[in-house]
Amino acid sequence: MISKPKGTVDLTDKKARCWKYVEEVIDSVMEKYNYNYIRTPIFEASELFHRGIGDSTDIVTKETYDFKDRGDRSITLRPEGTAGVVRSYIENKMYGKNNLPVKVYYNGTMYRYERPQKGRLRELSQYGVEVLGSTDPMMDAEVISLAYNINKMLGLTDTVVHINSLGDKESRDKYREALKSYFKPHLDDLCDDCKERFDKNPLRIIDCKIDSNKDYFKDAPNILDYLNKESKEHFEKVCEYLDILEVKYVIDPKIVRGLDYYNHTVFELMTEESNLALGGGGRYDNLVSTLDGPETSCVGYAVGLDRLVDLLMEKELTTNVRDYIDAFIMYVNEDEKKNAIYLANELRMSGFVVETEYTKKSLKSQFKRADYFNSKYLILLNSDDLNEGLVTIKNNKTKEEEKIMMEYIIYYFDEHISDDNLPIDYHNHDEEEV
Numbered sequence: 001m002i003s004k005p006k007g008t009v010d011l012t013d014k015k016a017r018c019w020k021y022v023e024e025v026i027d028s029v030m031e032k033y034n035y036n037y038i039r040t041p042i043f044e045a046s047e048l049f050h051r052g053i054g055d056s057t058d059i060v061t062k063e064t065y066d067f068k069d070r071g072d073r074s075i076t077l078r079p080e081g082t083a084g085v086v087r088s089y090i091e092n093k094m095y096g097k098n099n100l101p102v103k104v105y106y107n108g109t110m111y112r113y114e115r116p117q118k119g120r121l122r123e124l125s126q127y128g129v130e131v132l133g134s135t136d137p138m139m140d141a142e143v144i145s146l147a148y149n150i151n152k153m154l155g156l157t158d159t160v161v162h163i164n165s166l167g168d169k170e171s172r173d174k175y176r177e178a179l180k181s182y183f184k185p186h187l188d189d190l191c192d193d194c195k196e197r198f199d200k201n202p203l204r205i206i207d208c209k210i211d212s213n214k215d216y217f218k219d220a221p222n223i224l225d226y227l228n229k230e231s232k233e234h235f236e237k238v239c240e241y242l243d244i245l246e247v248k249y250v251i252d253p254k255i256v257r258g259l260d261y262y263n264h265t266v267f268e269l270m271t272e273e274s275n276l277a278l279g280g281g282g283r284y285d286n287l288v289s290t291l292d293g294p295e296t297s298c299v300g301y302a303v304g305l306d307r308l309v310d311l312l313m314e315k316e317l318t319t320n321v322r323d324y325i326d327a328f329i330m331y332v333n334e335d336e337k338k339n340a341i342y343l344a345n346e347l348r349m350s351g352f353v354v355e356t357e358y359t360k361k362s363l364k365s366q367f368k369r370a371d372y373f374n375s376k377y378l379i380l381l382n383s384d385d386l387n388e389g390l391v392t393i394k395n396n397k398t399k400e401e402e403k404i405m406m407e408y409i410i411y412y413f414d415e416h417i418s419d420d421n422l423p424i425d426y427h428n429h430d431e432e433e434v
């Protein structure tokens with residue numbers, strides 16, 4: 001037997017339906033906020049991620065899937081969606097059409113060579129949004145509340161956004177120096193990764209999983225004390241707007257994020273149950289120009305769909321995920337089978353979820369299969385009834401049975417399943433026109 005590669009998952013059964021439901025909620029909320037769907041390639045030129053995400057980040061140094069294609073080009077499977085969207089924005093010249101800010105969202109697989117564990121996959125899925133072309137803190141707040149509201153719509157009422165500001169370059173440079181002076185005496189005590197980060201990216205020492213519980217971390221400099229006036233004002237506005245939008249958030253100076261492109265606002269979505277972030281993002285005002293596009297301020301986030309769906313399943317927040325079918329059509333002989341084929345088609349085309357028998361099983365096995373699919377109704381076909389234009393419908397819960405005219409079956413289901421109370425007597429063929 002060939003097994004799936006390490007760090008990948010098969011999505012099946014109820015979890016697959018939950019996933020599709022989550023995608024439907026995302027699509028419908030994005031529409032209300034006027035974000036356009038965008039799809040970019042799963043593989044891109046390696047350089048895009050080296051320049052975009054940052055040469056010293058864990059993602060680029062340790063986690064990318066890189067290969068040479070048959071034309072000797074360096075290719076990387078995308079580890080995240082932002083760099084590809086920015087590349088597409090520049091390449092397709094999406095700017096300059098009175099359309100700024102451009103608001104897009106995506107949903108797809110990403111690839112990171114991480115150590116697989118719960119919530120950490122090598123093939124992971126994210127949905128994300130990117131807004132290109134606005135410096136306004138209102139945009140940061142909209143993006144954060146969009147993520148928050150989608151969680152809320154899915155039933156995750158305990159989402160808390162951990163938010164921080166990395167300020168502009170001037171503020172960050174000052175903070176970086178302060179961090180280096182603070183950690184210098186502890187350099188020997190830091191983990192190997194942090195020793196490297198000390199020169200390349202000292203901000204990441206702050207959220208180190210290994211070191212951050214050490215005593216001397218408590219008094220480490222706080223980024224918020226190093227924000228200049230402009231950066232401080234931007235952050236205060238974001239918080240003010242988040243209050244208007246009734247987003248639950250906490251200011252958390254430990255949020256520095258693992259990708260290099262951020263400035264000003266950064267945030268992560270947490271819930272009480274999840275010790276892993278469900279999502280994260282922030283403002284990135286320099287990425288477009290780093291990738292040779294025009295100066296463009298951007299903000300965005302991505303949420304891990306695998307983590308999100310796992311959490312919904314664990315918390316049983318799946319009442320909107322269909323776990324039944326409307327009807328199972330049962331038959332035995334060829335004549336009944338033809339009627340089953342006809343009826344299944346009619347009902348499905350009218351919007352009902354219908355299953356029937358395909359393998360010539362006994363009625364007993366058909367009952368079992370109907371139960372497996374949690375069928376609300378059974379439609380029992382037998383030749384004698386069919387000759388009189390009748391079918392038997394059994395409510396699979398109450399076990400009540402009734403015979404109705406086959407030609408009225410859609411109306412019957414409309415009334416019993418769709419809650420459309422049509423005034424009709426299904427039992428009498430001579431009843432008034434419906």
Ligand code: HAM
Binds near residue numbers: 121258277282303306
């Ligand atoms: P990120 O924090 O690297 O940000 O990833 C966002 C989310 O993707 C995480 O919070 C997590 O839920 C999920 N995720 C990341 N790695 C894994 C993994 N190995 N297994 C399962 N889930 C994972 C970004 O990717 C940025 N591009 C977000 C962004 C968009 N910033 C601005 N715009």
